[in-house]
Amino acid sequence: xxxxxxxxxxxxxxxxxxxxxxxxxxxxxxxxxxxxxxxxxxxxxxxxxxxxxxxxxxxxxxxxxxxxxxxxxxxxxxxxx
Numbered sequence: 001x002x003x004x005x006x007x008x009x010x011x012x013x014x015x016x017x018x019x020x021x022x023x024x025x026x027x028x029x030x031x032x033x034x035x036x037x038x039x040x041x042x043x044x045x046x047x048x049x050x051x052x053x054x055x056x057x058x059x060x061x062x063x064x065x066x067x068x069x070x071x072x073x074x075x076x077x078x079x080x081x
Contacts, residue, residue, distance in 0.1 A: 001038075007031060008068070014041055015061050020052040040064070 002008060010031055013021055021028060032054060035041040039060050047053045 001034075002064070007035075011035065011040060011056070011061060011064070012068075014054060014056040015058070015065055018048055018052060018055070019050045020054070 002011065006025060010021060010028070021032075025031075032041060036043055036054075039057055042055050042057050044053045044055055048055070
């Protein structure tokens with residue numbers, strides 16, 4: 001399940017970029033394994049030219065990324081008591 005901002009960052013990264021994920025987080029391997037199990041990411045049999053053996057399953061992630069793109073950015077508004 002995609003539950004944290006880091007989860008969204010990992011999935012967005014692999015959706016648009018063939019490079020390895022740039023930050024080492026405490027649970028990166030665990031989260032990537034969960035996304036592979038869910039079918040959102042795939043493990044390549046050999047690393048790509050950039051050294052990454054993880055890639056996005058674009059068919060599975062497209063719906064999620066489209067929905068994420070439709071969420072409007074927050075607008076700062078003054079709250080007047």
